[in-house]
Amino acid sequence: MNKAIEFLGASLLCSLAFVWIPANAVAQEEADLDSSMADVLGDLSLEELLNIEVYSVSKKKQKLSESAAAIYVLTQDDIERSGATTIMDALRLVPGVEVANVNNTLYSVSVRGFNDRFANKLLVLIDGRSVYTPLFAGVYWDVQDTMLEDIDRIEVVRGPGGTIWGANAVNGVINIITKSAKDTQGTVASLLIGDEEKGTYAVRQGAKLGEHGHVRLYGKYFDRDSSERPGGGSAMDQWRNGRAGFRADLDYGDDDVTVQGEYYNGKSHIESQSALLVPPYQTAPFRSVNDYAGGHLLTRWTRDLGDGEQTEVQMYVDHTDRQADGFNYYRTTFDAEFQHNRPVFGDHQLIWGLNYRMVSDDSRSSFGFSLTPAARRTNLFTGFAQLEFSLLDDALRATVGTKLEHNDYTGFEYQPSGRFIFKPAEKHTIWGAVSRAVRTPSRAEDDIRINSAVVPPGFPSNPNPIPLVLALRGARGYQSEELLSFELGWRTDINDRFSLDVTAFHNSYNQLRSLNFGANGVELDPAPTHAVQFVDIGNDGEATTTGAEVAADLVLTEDWRLRLGYTFLSLDVDDTGAIETGIDSASAQNRAFLRSLATLPGGVEFDFNLRYVDSLATETAGVATRVDSYLTGDVRLAYELTDSLEVSVVGLNLFEDDHKEFGASVFAPGSATGIERSFYGKITLKR
Amino acid sequence: MTLRLLMALAMVMAFARVPQARANDALEHQVKAAFLYNFAKFVGWSQGTFESETEPLRLCIIGDSPFEGSLEAVLKGRTAQGRELKLATAGEVTDPSSCHVAFVPANRDAQVAQILQDLRGNGVLTVGESDAFAAAGGIIKLYLDDKKVRFDVNIRRSDEEGLKISSQLLKLARRVIKK
Numbered sequence: 132m133n134k135a136i137e138f139l140g141a142s143l144l145c146s147l148a149f150v151w152i153p154a155n156a157v158a159q160e161e162a163d164l165d166s167s168m169a170d171v172l173g174d175l176s177l178e179e180l181l182n183i184e185v186y187s188v189s190k191k192k193q194k195l196s197e198s199a200a201a202i203y204v205l206t207q208d209d210i211e212r213s214g215a216t217t218i219m220d221a222l223r224l225v226p227g228v229e230v231a232n233v234n235n236t237l238y239s240v241s242v243r244g245f246n247d248r249f250a251n252k253l254l255v256l257i258d259g260r261s262v263y264t265p266l267f268a269g270v271y272w273d274v275q276d277t278m279l280e281d282i283d284r285i286e287v288v289r290g291p292g293g294t295i296w297g298a299n300a301v302n303g304v305i306n307i308i309t310k311s312a313k314d315t316q317g318t319v320a321s322l323l324i325g326d327e328e329k330g331t332y333a334v335r336q337g338a339k340l341g342e343h344g345h346v347r348l349y350g351k352y353f354d355r356d357s358s359e360r361p362g363g364g365s366a367m368d369q370w371r372n373g374r375a376g377f378r379a380d381l382d383y384g385d386d387d388v389t390v391q392g393e394y395y396n397g398k399s400h401i402e403s404q405s406a407l408l409v410p411p412y413q414t415a416p417f418r419s420v421n422d423y424a425g426g427h428l429l430t431r432w433t434r435d436l437g438d439g440e441q442t443e444v445q446m447y448v449d450h451t452d453r454q455a456d457g458f459n460y461y462r463t464t465f466d467a468e469f470q471h472n473r474p475v476f477g478d479h480q481l482i483w484g485l486n487y488r489m490v491s492d493d494s495r496s497s498f499g500f501s502l503t504p505a506a507r508r509t510n511l512f513t514g515f516a517q518l519e520f521s522l523l524d525d526a527l528r529a530t531v532g533t534k535l536e537h538n539d540y541t542g543f544e545y546q547p548s549g550r551f552i553f554k555p556a557e558k559h560t561i562w563g564a565v566s567r568a569v570r571t572p573s574r575a576e577d578d579i580r581i582n583s584a585v586v587p588p589g590f591p592s593n594p595n596p597i598p599l600v601l602a603l604r605g606a607r608g609y610q611s612e613e614l615l616s617f618e619l620g621w622r623t624d625i626n627d628r629f630s631l632d633v634t635a636f637h638n639s640y641n642q643l644r645s646l647n648f649g650a651n652g653v654e655l656d657p658a659p660t661h662a663v664q665f666v667d668i669g670n671d672g673e674a675t676t677t678g679a680e681v682a683a684d685l686v687l688t689e690d691w692r693l694r695l696g697y698t699f700l701s702l703d704v705d706d707t708g709a710i711e712t713g714i715d716s717a718s719a720q721n722r723a724f725l726r727s728l729a730t731l732p733g734g735v736e737f738d739f740n741l742r743y744v745d746s747l748a749t750e751t752a753g754v755a756t757r758v759d760s761y762l763t764g765d766v767r768l769a770y771e772l773t774d775s776l777e778v779s780v781v782g783l784n785l786f787e788d789d790h791k792e793f794g795a796s797v798f799a800p801g802s803a804t805g806i807e808r809s810f811y812g813k814i815t816l817k818r
Numbered sequence: 819m820t821l822r823l824l825m826a827l828a829m830v831m832a833f834a835r836v837p838q839a840r841a842n843d844a845l846e847h848q849v850k851a852a853f854l855y856n857f858a859k860f861v862g863w864s865q866g867t868f869e870s871e872t873e874p875l876r877l878c879i880i881g882d883s884p885f886e887g888s889l890e891a892v893l894k895g896r897t898a899q900g901r902e903l904k905l906a907t908a909g910e911v912t913d914p915s916s917c918h919v920a921f922v923p924a925n926r927d928a929q930v931a932q933i934l935q936d937l938r939g940n941g942v943l944t945v946g947e948s949d950a951f952a953a954a955g956g957i958i959k960l961y962l963d964d965k966k967v968r969f970d971v972n973i974r975r976s977d978e979e980g981l982k983i984s985s986q987l988l989k990l991a992r993r994v995i996k997k
Contacts, residue, residue, distance in 0.1 A: 172848055172849060172851070172852035172888075172892060173851075173852050173855055173891075173892040173893075173896055175852060177853075177856050177860070177986070177987065177990050178990065180849060180852055180853055180856065180967065181966060181967070181968070181990060182966065208989055311964065313963075313964060382964065435965075627859065627896075689859075689860055689862070689984040689986065690984055690985055690986070692986075730984075730985040730986075734985070736985075774996055
């Protein structure tokens with residue numbers, strides 16, 4: 132660990148030394164306090180300039196660097212040059228985001244602590260569609276994919292986004308935005324093959340759609356190999372997935388309409404063992420198949436009313452089927468949303484909106500998993516309003532707002548926040564926020580029963596002459612988890628070449644999910660007769676987290692850029708009286724990355740990433756697993772053979788044969804597997 | 819029932835106002851000014867273009883400036899390639915071929931072919947904002963699309979002028995014209 136920190140520190144210092152020389156020259160120049168709009172624009176990067184809507188007077192809405200929140204953006208270029216083959220792997224290069232593979236198909240992704248395969252404090256949206264599952268308030272990452280070439284950007288907001296985004300945006304929001312069909316005209320076909328990546332085939336075709344529109348059709352299939360079982364051998368976690376979809380964008384001047392849809396189907400595997408009521412009380416390890424399929428259809432209509440006023444209506448239907456080891460779950464979500472923003476009292480801005488969501492599900496239970504009732508329909512009503520004030524000639528801006536929702540689990544919930552952004556001097560921005568956010572109960576927390584293990588008769592923990600079932604169960608009285616969050620951030624562009632973004636936060640959580648020993652008894656059904664010890668979920672957990680995130684961007688030359696990220700997190704969980712869940716040690720205290728993006732003479736792109744993650748020491752119900760810290764690197768070389776043909780070669784996780792990234796957790800028992808070094812080659816045809 | 823109510827409300831909101839969208843000309847040219855400054859940063863001139871280390875980088879506007887002072891504001895106090903930036907507007911441009919960046923406003927479309935012909939072979943980065951400019955062999959065309967400012971790069975022409983356009987800039991171009 133120390134070596135890694137030293138290395139990153141040294142790289143940072145070298146880079147600083149490099150850029151500090153021109154920095155002085157700029158700093159001496161007189162700061163123009165009467166900075167006009169044009170002057171502000173001069174500070175923007177090309178990417179930011181490309182995002183300014185010149186039809187709208189509201190420049191503030193468009194500028195991420197002026198948000199009173201911790202925001203980081205991965206552009207298409209960032210994603211492509213990271214070498215990542217999944218959305219999740221691209222997120223490893225965002226400060227503050229924790230990504231850990233339990234094995235090749237199970238991803239744990241979280242922001243600001245509480246990492247787990249079933250992490251439940253993060254909201255993820257793809258083109259405005261929520262992809263978190265109300266089943267466990269987390270994300271089935273194995274179905275989240277699209278053509279990476281068509282992603283415009285991934286915006287990551289760390290910290291509570293509850294006021295605008297709604298429940299579950301407790302610790303952050305990940306917003307994956309694909310390109311407009313207008314920007315994906317022509318053909319892209321890519322083939323990717325490697326030792327772990329057994330084949331990814333992706334094709335997209337764009338076309339004009341009448342006089343006002345554009346459309347693209349795409350299809351993608353991939354097949355991935357298994358990871359390394361501890362002690363050697365295949366961990367049986369292969370994964371394959373196919374999807375096809377379209378996106379149409381129609382531009383009628385002030386009205387823009389987007390229609391998009393997708394169907395996917397795939398299988399992800401994990402090595403698993405199931406509990407049995409008869410000897411040997413547990414099956415041999417077998418390859419458990421997660422067989423899933425789903426799709427969605429979304430329409431969004433935005434209308435520009437001029438003078439910075441806009442309305443948006445969006446509706447989508449999303450269906451998902453998932454079957455694993457006899458437990459089947461089917462869900463349909465219908466969501467309708469309306470948003471309106473307009474300037475009020477001069478330069479101030481009002482945003483308000485309404486949202487309705489209906490979730491209707493059905494399930495078929497197995498011995499291991501059951502939902503009671505098997506089918507349920509829930510309604511969610513939400514309204515929000517946010518007012519942005521501009522004060523002191525725009526040097527200070529403040530935002531106050533709240534979200535009010537009614538859900539079928541806990542009734543009314545409110546999520547207010549107050550934010551400010553202050554520019555004390557040119558090139559310096561300070562922002563702060565106080566927010567309250569809630570994480571509302573999931574279907575599982577209300578209704579699930581998981582028979583997680585069977586203790587054979589005569590075992591020390593089972594004095595009964597009959598088998599003892601350990602059963603985890605949800606509770607209808609389960610309440611929302613609550614967060615009160617304090618954030619403070621500082622952003623600066625020292626000069627054209629160096630920008631820095633530092634955020635510190637302190638979060639205080641109440642009513643966190645806890646596991647408590649509940650009733651015990653004897654059950655006749657299913658046979659044979661067995662004893663049962665319930666483990667009930669409760670709201671007895673409390674926690675505080677304190678942390679900091681640093682992002683730095685260095686332009687060394689026009690063709691060479693460095694991006695650095697560092698995250699510190701201190702998590703203190705108080706679950707006195709409850710069963711230890713190990714949540715406090717499943718997030719690394721220190722994480723850092725350095726990425727280098729260079730174009731060599733001759734046009735070869737040479738990019739590398741160094742990634743460091745501190746050790747984890749999970750202790751779950753008395754069973755300790757330690758995951759060592761790791762430092763690893765990725766390298767990418769790419770070259771355009773002709774105008775339309777690009778080849779690239781990528782090596783991932785290069786420093787070790789394999790390394791572990793995560794331990795066991797209450798809801799994902801079994802041991803994590805080794806994530807292997809891998810290589811792939813890719814050919815992309817664009818025309 | 820509730821849903822229908824929401825939808826109805828949404829419709830009413832959307833149609834409540836008569837739309838009156840128009841491009842904001844001033845903002846458009848402020849953004850274009852910022853692009854010009856960025857082009858000066860991301861384009862490399864061949865060796866020998868500058869006579870000394872301290873020679874400023876000259877930006878010229880060939881014709882009436884549509885920037886209304888915003889280009890001055892963008893350039894003020896800023897440098898590109900470690901050089902001071904010097905702006906020359908219509909009357910001040912005595913020898914266009916001595917400019918490093920020459921902006922041809924759309925109001926000069928009638929003469930654009932002649933203007934570009936005169937600049938040819940002098941290592942000048944030409945930037946314009948019309949189809950006529952692009953057709954006549956201008957190097958970077960700025961234009962509006964989907965309410966945002968975009969740009970195309972004619973890389974064949976920039977190669978002929980001995981200009982090296984950074985890959986970062988090329989990646990962000992909407993179109994890179996190679997022939």
